[in-house]
Amino acid sequence: MNFALSDEQEFxxxxxxxxxxxxxxxxxxxxxxxxxxxxxxxxxxxxxxxPGLLVADAQGGAELGPLEAxxxxxxxxxxxxxxxxxxxxxxxxxxxxxxxxxPLAAGDARAAFVPAKPxxxxxxxxxxxxxxxxxxxxxxxxxxxxxxxxxxxxxxxPGADALVVVLEDGRAAYVKSAAVEEASVYDVxxxxxxxxxDATPATLLETTPEDAAAAWYLAQxxxxxxxxGAIDVALAxxxxxxxxxxxxxxxxxSYQAVKHELVEILRxxxxxxxxMYYAGWAAVDKPDEFPLAASAFRLAAGKAFDxxxxxxxxxxxxxxxxxxxxxxxxxxxxxxxxxxxxxxxxAADRVAGELITAARAA
Amino acid sequence: xxxxDTPELAEYRTVVRAWLEEHAxxxxxxxxxxxxxxxxxxxxxRRLAEARYAAVTWPAEYGGAGLGPLQQVVVNQEIGRAGVxxxxxxxxxxxxxxxxxAHGSEDQKQRHLGPMLTADEVWCQLFxxxxxxxxxxxxxxxxxxxxxxxxxxxxQKVWTTNAQHAAFGLLLARTNFDVPxxxxxxxxxxxxxxxxxTVRPLRQISGExxxxxxxxxxxRLEPGSEVGAVDxxxxxxxxxxxxxxxxxxxxxxxxxxRADRFAEALLPDDACTRDAETxxxxxxxxxxxxxxRFTGYRxxxxxQRGQIPGAEGALAKVTTIRAAIAAGDLICDVLGPxxxxxxxxxxxxxxxxxxKSAGGTEEILRNMVGERVLGxxxxxxxxxxxxxxxxxxxxxxxx
Numbered sequence: 001m002n003f004a005l006s007d008e009q010e011f012x013x014x015x016x017x018x019x020x021x022x023x024x025x026x027x028x029x030x031x032x033x034x035x036x037x038x039x040x041x042x043x044x045x046x047x048x049x050x051p052g053l054l055v056a057d058a059q060g061g062a063e064l065g066p067l068e069a070x071x072x073x074x075x076x077x078x079x080x081x082x083x084x085x086x087x088x089x090x091x092x093x094x095x096x097x098x099x100x101x102x103p104l105a106a107g108d109a110r111a112a113f114v115p116a117k118p119x120x121x122x123x124x125x126x127x128x129x130x131x132x133x134x135x136x137x138x139x140x141x142x143x144x145x146x147x148x149x150x151x152x153x154x155x156x157x158p159g160a161d162a163l164v165v166v167l168e169d170g171r172a173a174y175v176k177s178a179a180v181e182e183a184s185v186y187d188v189x190x191x192x193x194x195x196x197x198d199a200t201p202a203t204l205l206e207t208t209p210e211d212a213a214a215a216w217y218l219a220q221x222x223x224x225x226x227x228x229g230a231i232d233v234a235l236a237x238x239x240x241x242x243x244x245x246x247x248x249x250x251x252x253x254s255y256q257a258v259k260h261e262l263v264e265i266l267r268x269x270x271x272x273x274x275x276m277y278y279a280g281w282a283a284v285d286k287p288d289e290f291p292l293a294a295s296a297f298r299l300a301a302g303k304a305f306d307x308x309x310x311x312x313x314x315x316x317x318x319x320x321x322x323x324x325x326x327x328x329x330x331x332x333x334x335x336x337x338x339x340x341x342x343x344x345x346x347a348a349d350r351v352a353g354e355l356i357t358a359a360r361a362a
Numbered sequence: 363x364x365x366x367d368t369p370e371l372a373e374y375r376t377v378v379r380a381w382l383e384e385h386a387x388x389x390x391x392x393x394x395x396x397x398x399x400x401x402x403x404x405x406x407x408r409r410l411a412e413a414r415y416a417a418v419t420w421p422a423e424y425g426g427a428g429l430g431p432l433q434q435v436v437v438n439q440e441i442g443r444a445g446v447x448x449x450x451x452x453x454x455x456x457x458x459x460x461x462x463x464a465h466g467s468e469d470q471k472q473r474h475l476g477p478m479l480t481a482d483e484v485w486c487q488l489f490x491x492x493x494x495x496x497x498x499x500x501x502x503x504x505x506x507x508x509x510x511x512x513x514x515x516x517x518q519k520v521w522t523t524n525a526q527h528a529a530f531g532l533l534l535a536r537t538n539f540d541v542p543x544x545x546x547x548x549x550x551x552x553x554x555x556x557x558x559x560t561v562r563p564l565r566q567i568s569g570e571x572x573x574x575x576x577x578x579x580x581x582r583l584e585p586g587s588e589v590g591a592v593d594x595x596x597x598x599x600x601x602x603x604x605x606x607x608x609x610x611x612x613x614x615x616x617x618x619x620r621a622d623r624f625a626e627a628l629l630p631d632d633a634c635t636r637d638a639e640t641x642x643x644x645x646x647x648x649x650x651x652x653x654x655r656f657t658g659y660r661x662x663x664x665x666q667r668g669q670i671p672g673a674e675g676a677l678a679k680v681t682t683i684r685a686a687i688a689a690g691d692l693i694c695d696v697l698g699p700x701x702x703x704x705x706x707x708x709x710x711x712x713x714x715x716x717x718k719s720a721g722g723t724e725e726i727l728r729n730m731v732g733e734r735v736l737g738x739x740x741x742x743x744x745x746x747x748x749x750x751x752x753x754x755x756x757x758x759x760x761x
Contacts (some may be wrong), residue, residue, distance in 0.1 A: 001371070001666075003659035009642035067363060122636060141743045239736050254739040256725065259732035266736060267677045268638055278656040281363040299600040303646075348645030349638070352625075355648050356635045359625035 003277060005071075006359075012068055016075035019048050020141040025079040025189075029329050032188040041083040045107065048072075050085060054093050061105040062090075066218055067280025071227035074276075077226030078233050081327055082189040086222055087112035087156025090215040091164040094172050094207055100162070112160035114140075114151050114195055117342050118170070118213040118291075121353040126168050126212075129342070131194065139168040140197050147173050150194065150275040153340060155219075157193030158182045165202065166216070170209025173177040173202040187336040189329075204266050213288070217294035219341055221279045224301035227337055228272050231301070233267045234308040237326070252315070261311050268304025275300050295350035302337060302344030309334035309346030365659065368438075369607060374429075375436050381413055382444040389446035396606075400527060403450040407481035415441075416449050416479055417459065422708045424463060424475040431608075431665045453476045453523060454485030454607060456609040458532045461549075461602045465590040470551060474530065483529035488519040488552065488576060489599060495521075495719070496726040498534075498734070499543045500745075500753075503578060505535035505550065507592075511585030513550070521720070525561045525574035526555045534595050539751040546750055547595035550587045557581065568712035607675040608665070618706070619686050620655075621648035627693045627707065634696045643692050650685035654678055673734040676727040683724070687714040
């Protein structure tokens, strides 16, 4: 038994951190709030081999696993890097073995995963994000070589060269182009679009509903891994400040009220990290548990990120809530995070559903 | 990431499983806790000890198996799988025995470790006092050396599990009042049948008495009863607490607090499994228990690499207690008033408020992690470098 990262996995993280350190992503994120341009990180991703991370060696990929992808996302999350991999990687996973994945692996083209939430123990339908409200929408339908339907809040859809769409019955289709309306976003570093298919020409993929479900849980794991990196930064920034800021003659970090709040960030981070390893391990070694593992990871990371983003602001006092500080950028990310891809509440429901189903079967 | 057994470990597991299958019929009911049940559980510990499954990580010369933490976990898992109880004296074998192995004299090891392992002699831990828990170094039980080298002890201990069953205790006492408080402590082995010892059970919310108070009235200890050097008891006690963290950190699921067990409790009324609020609460609780399981595997990986378990284990305890409180609340909300009297879940509700303070209060654990892991500055202290004898007056003056 060994439940730690391997030397190669540690190296992958270090290399990712090194590559990202050459671009001032956080400053760019602040500038983008005022309408500035975000740096194009795709060349960085291509040089590092991230677009083909999950693709087989024979098709030009690195043939690494979901855990390695999560480790890269942890590093992306640390620095609020805007790279359209959340849409791209699950799409490449569904195109495994398909020739169309070759240019995607090389980074010559970019795909976006148009997700649908797999059925639960209470709801047999594949559903997509509601544009507004709580009622989930039906996933797109397929008929006679075309796809129809509307999917809101699709990560990285704007500008994608291809879309991999999960359908109402858990099959998946490849779409070359569709109408994408760029969604106005609270977190400018996260690209989102509302996609409309109107009898749009499409090719069915030879994938099973299990494959489509695995892609959904991969997306859950990746967005959760981003949160892990962001929490780590929020904690380090807050701890450093708590050591140097003094009130009433002593560092604020010496007060229990502040100290305990910072330890609460660490507790959430540590729990999320353990579940990240669980999700990474289950994805490969225990696929039956991947829905449970990925959903638990999403929930733990989402809750911990929400708390960390708020605690960071509190520890810094008023300045933490202004654009003078990075804290609001992480806060915006956390707020959008908890509401995307089924949301953290959806992940909690999934954890419950998976365990109730297992208990019934036992 | 690999949770599979190595071939050697798989073979060990096969042997353990076969032994347990062969002997499961001899095992007592884990739920009974009257006097007969205690005798039966002690007899079962003897059987485990004879098979070298009671103290897997102890050196073979003291009756252990001389194996690593992974083998210990395999034994714990297989015992859980077989549905039989583990050892009775977890505190002795898990925490006090390893302390004696680390700090005791050869005579002490030869005399005590064997009967401890077979549960012929049960042990208890006499550290906390009514006025010293989180601030353990503030204990006031006094041990005074006599001219013949023997000791005289007076004071009061509390939260002593198994004191009513124990033949011996490991006791922390103050031997020097004229030095700062951490420096004047000594660890002793104390026979619980010595004259001057009174054990009084402390009943808790559930009505059960899992703990005792122990009164010491001029108790005489033989020369050589000290463990480690005189006035070096703090270091000895820290060893015990380190083993306590390992025992708790790797043993949480041993209490039966597991996501899948709580899921079963929701099944009888189908409406519970469909209720959105119940599902949300359960999802959050289950996620905490899953996180604990895999945090345990991370800790185990560190242990196996020879790293000393750090203060991070304290966070696992905080999560364990919080999740168990939430689980008890949820299941009893679902079961209704009858749930509070349920043996499994009602006790969870009643016991948890107290357990929140066991093994370090949540607040003191957060201080420890904040200072040792995050490197945050400590609160200013009034007791640094002050001889213990002057401390009370200084504390009073500060109010």
